[in-house]
Amino acid sequence: MPELPEVETIVADLRPHLVGRIIVRCELRSLPHPVVRYPQPQQFVDSIAGLRIDVIGRRGKFILIALDGGRMLVVHLGMSGQLRLIDAGAEIANHTHAIFDLDNGKQLRYRDPRRFGRLLLGTETELLDSGTFPRLGPEPIDPGFDSEELYRRFRNRRAPLKAVLLDQTTIAGVGNIYADESLHRARLRPDRAARSLSRKSVRRLHDAMRESLAVAIKNRGSSVDAYRDAWGEVGSQQEELLVYGRAGEPCFNCGRPLSVLRIAGRSTVFCRRCQR
DNA sequence: TTAAATTCCTGTAAGC
């Protein structure tokens, strides 16, 4: 599933090909439309035509495409979303829900078999006020994000550490894969209360999380499920994962079979010996 | 206020 490293890879790949391009036309397929959440689909289509792409960036797991006139196109890939740059003549894959025609004969296509993703169009204020774009926590890979800030955010949280890491209003961009990977790297049990961590432990987690994300970005993300980059290619981080998806297999550190728990409705893999 | 449970959705894999 696309988390911070996967979204970062897509954004970096698309940037040189999208900035300066004009969205000539937008076509929404499959109605009632499953992924356009704001504004109404017809208004979405009508108001995006003719706008130039000025900037493309990322915030948490959201792709932000700033358009001239102050509005932005926001894309969240959910579980199985793909945002790909394809020649206009190419065959249209099933589950393609939106097609944006660009002024150079290319198309930006949004495909999402499980339909958990969403598309938004509006100004920042509009999207925040409509409740369609959440108030996210800090970016974990931001140089200004220090472990003291993380400690402060854990301070009054009695929920399990894993659940707090998945909470996008606490930290933006971490999902099930990198939560498990970060906790393993930091040698912390996923089921202990976040507020029980010492400053020292939080510092270890802070460093582990940044390391896990940085390595994953370098490897162009984890293609454990439907994840593909902007060209339809897989990443390689799935081959480097320490615990995610390895329940029952030996811990690379101590050899003991990895355990699995259900926390916050997510399967959580960890080593009972190395993570205490 | 916080946290846990439920819901959405479809492809995949396991079980019979």
Place this chain on the structure above:
DNA sequence: TGCTTACAGGAATTTA
């Protein structure tokens, strides 16, 4: 082989 069932999960929504 072919059918049924369970499972995967991000985040909004509902319930406690």
